Amino acid sequence: MMRDKILDFLKKKENYVSGEELSHHFKISRQALWKHIQELKEAGYEILAVPHLGYKLVSIPDRLFSAEISRGLNTKVIGKKIYYFESVSSTMDIAVKLGMEGSPDGTLVISETQTKGRGRLGRSWLSPKYKGVYLSLILRPKILPAQAPIITLLAAVSICEAIKRITGLEAKIKWPNDILMYQKKLGGILTELNAETDELRFAVIGLGLNVNNDKKALLTSATSLKEQKKENINRLDLLQEILRRIEANYLLFQGKGPQPIIEQWREYNITLGRRVKVISHKELREGEAIDIDIDGGLLLRQDSGLTEKIMAGDVAHCR
Amino acid sequence: MMRDKILDFLKKKENYVSGEELSHHFKISRQALWKHIQELKEAGYEILAVPHLGYKLVSIPDRLFSAEISRGLNTKVIGKKIYYFESVSSTMDIAVKLGMEGSPDGTLVISETQTKGRGRLGRSWLSPKYKGVYLSLILRPKILPAQAPIITLLAAVSICEAIKRITGLEAKIKWPNDILMYQKKLGGILTELNAETDELRFAVIGLGLNVNNDKKALLTSATSLKEQKKENINRLDLLQEILRRIEANYLLFQGKGPQPIIEQWREYNITLGRRVKVISHKELREGEAIDIDIDGGLLLRQDSGLTEKIMAGDVAHCR
Numbered sequence: 001m002m003r004d005k006i007l008d009f010l011k012k013k014e015n016y017v018s019g020e021e022l023s024h025h026f027k028i029s030r031q032a033l034w035k036h037i038q039e040l041k042e043a044g045y046e047i048l049a050v051p052h053l054g055y056k057l058v059s060i061p062d063r064l065f066s067a068e069i070s071r072g073l074n075t076k077v078i079g080k081k082i083y084y085f086e087s088v089s090s091t092m093d094i095a096v097k098l099g100m101e102g103s104p105d106g107t108l109v110i111s112e113t114q115t116k117g118r119g120r121l122g123r124s125w126l127s128p129k130y131k132g133v134y135l136s137l138i139l140r141p142k143i144l145p146a147q148a149p150i151i152t153l154l155a156a157v158s159i160c161e162a163i164k165r166i167t168g169l170e171a172k173i174k175w176p177n178d179i180l181m182y183q184k185k186l187g188g189i190l191t192e193l194n195a196e197t198d199e200l201r202f203a204v205i206g207l208g209l210n211v212n213n214d215k216k217a218l219l220t221s222a223t224s225l226k227e228q229k230k231e232n233i234n235r236l237d238l239l240q241e242i243l244r245r246i247e248a249n250y251l252l253f254q255g256k257g258p259q260p261i262i263e264q265w266r267e268y269n270i271t272l273g274r275r276v277k278v279i280s281h282k283e284l285r286e287g288e289a290i291d292i293d294i295d296g297g298l299l300l301r302q303d304s305g306l307t308e309k310i311m312a313g314d315v316a317h318c319r
Numbered sequence: 320m321m322r323d324k325i326l327d328f329l330k331k332k333e334n335y336v337s338g339e340e341l342s343h344h345f346k347i348s349r350q351a352l353w354k355h356i357q358e359l360k361e362a363g364y365e366i367l368a369v370p371h372l373g374y375k376l377v378s379i380p381d382r383l384f385s386a387e388i389s390r391g392l393n394t395k396v397i398g399k400k401i402y403y404f405e406s407v408s409s410t411m412d413i414a415v416k417l418g419m420e421g422s423p424d425g426t427l428v429i430s431e432t433q434t435k436g437r438g439r440l441g442r443s444w445l446s447p448k449y450k451g452v453y454l455s456l457i458l459r460p461k462i463l464p465a466q467a468p469i470i471t472l473l474a475a476v477s478i479c480e481a482i483k484r485i486t487g488l489e490a491k492i493k494w495p496n497d498i499l500m501y502q503k504k505l506g507g508i509l510t511e512l513n514a515e516t517d518e519l520r521f522a523v524i525g526l527g528l529n530v531n532n533d534k535k536a537l538l539t540s541a542t543s544l545k546e547q548k549k550e551n552i553n554r555l556d557l558l559q560e561i562l563r564r565i566e567a568n569y570l571l572f573q574g575k576g577p578q579p580i581i582e583q584w585r586e587y588n589i590t591l592g593r594r595v596k597v598i599s600h601k602e603l604r605e606g607e608a609i610d611i612d613i614d615g616g617l618l619l620r621q622d623s624g625l626t627e628k629i630m631a632g633d634v635a636h637c638r
């Protein structure tokens with residue numbers, strides 16, 4: 001897009017660029033240039049326009065625009081196609097529709113807020129505007145539907161890695177899909193499937209992550225990266241790193257199967273080795289979470305000595 | 320709908336009914352009555368209109384109209400909500416969309432023809448107009464995605480039962496989803512899932528069944544009930560019986576689990592006990608099909624003695 005090209009050009013210049021130079025460089029009229037500049041300003045880019053000097057980019061808005069995500073992303077699959085929204089009901093709904101229409105492996109849907117963000121089992125996810133990262137990602141691995149829980153693990157590991165790299169903070173994973181920091185909820189992952197019984201067509205990973213939420217705007221059981229780091233986090237840097245880590249782990253999974261992902265997951269998790277209560281399909285079980293199976297199931301050793309594999313449920317860690 | 324009420328009234332009468340009687344009975348004007356009669360004629364109902372005598376229903380069209388399906392169906396879940404189309408790209412596409420919008424358990428989508436009917440793994444299904452039964456059915460059982468193959472088995476069993484009851488003919492099942500008669504393809508079943516990794520949201524069963532196709536319009540590897548029975552089959556009776564049998568087996572599955580369905584499947588199947596070649600994920604395996612597992616997988620004993628479970632693939636029966 002011409003608008004993005006002009007923006008890139010301005011970003012590279014430390015000083016004013018004359019309108020003449022810009023219109024000459026891009027072979028567009030001064031009127032067309034003026035219109036693109038207005039659009040950029042409306043999108044939140046602060047651009048000074050001074051007669052006889054020209055244009056100068058002063059600041060970039062805290063937005064996750066497609067062009068900003070793409071710039072310097074350097075992935076091959078993940079986020080090669082991006083749909084950006086100011087507000088949607090849920091990025092999941094959009095991504096599932098796009099998936100059904102054939103959108104490719106790695107398609108990203110991102111929104112600055114969600115009016116009906118959702119978590120597992122129909123629960124809601126609060127998505128305050130410009131404060132978090134709310135995304136859905138279409139993946140098309142060649143696996144059976146039964147193997148899909150590995151995708152949730154892969155996403156969880158990638159997010160912890162990205163948080164570590166960008167903020168230095170240590171996020172942890174609670175089985176099956178919670179991202180925690182100091183026992184408080186930082187994010188959640190949701191994986192939805194569209195499949196034939198014997199072939200996954202596509203999965204959609206959904207992520208809701210609290211980034212720059214102020215402490216007072218959070219539930220007592222929740223936290224944000226800002227609360228922990230005591231400063232605003234660059235959401236764009238974090239998002240790009242998440243996408244890069246997902247790509248790296250996705251390629252690893254496709255090349256070497258689930259084992260390396262599961263090993264990484266074990267490192268980040270805080271469920272294994274603990275005494276837990278699990279509510280699964282309305283039944284309560286208690287025991288020691290001894291390991292995770294290759295299909296993502298939690299192996300729970302009950303006091304009777306019986307070890308059971310749990311595929312779905314909510315875990316509470318006992319003290 | 321008034322139109323359907325008028326139709327029901329005419330069906331019960333062997334002789335002419337005067338326009339006066341009808342408009343009086345339904346408390347509508349003669350003009351309104353005339354309009355409804357025209358609509359019925361356009362839909363294919365042959366209705367004689369004779370001055371001074373009135374209206375008489377002469378014949379019912381060979382169509383699978385919602386109102387005709389509902390009449391005397393007597394199910395509690397399956398087909399309580401019906402979407403009828405003259406032509407669609409694929410009933411699957413419509414049913415998946417309806418499922419995502421929250422259409423209830425048992426919602427039926429039926430079309431007289433499909434321009435892009437599809438089978439397993441993206442293959443196409445020919446759907447000549449008014450000749451077959453092309454349907455998709457939304458089911459919302461509370462199961463894990465990994466348990467979904469049982470739905471395909473359940474549908475296959477139900478279809479064989481319905482064919483037997485309506486035509487007396489014996490259809491057979493080839494793993495995983497082909498309905499055969501005398502080694503020729505009579506129908507196919509496709510099951511698509513929409514799920515979280517740990518909870519099925521809904522499944523859509525798709526059925527394409529050759530009913531009144533003439534022999535010359537069929538591929539040599541295919542057959543139709545008409546070809547076998549040497550007469551036209553009442554598609555409406557057959558469809559109603561299919562829905563009733565699916566409901567009975569669906570309730571059985573929900574009450575007693577997969578075992579009774581699998582036992583019935585074994586009776587109708589022609590794959591078990593045979594030497595077969597299976598192409599699964601581009602790999603060819605050969606051996607004896609010894610049994611079906613509780614999750615719908617085919618247990619194949621290879622010549623090495625190794626028994627493997629195959630979840631997806633195409634089976635060729637060896638001579």
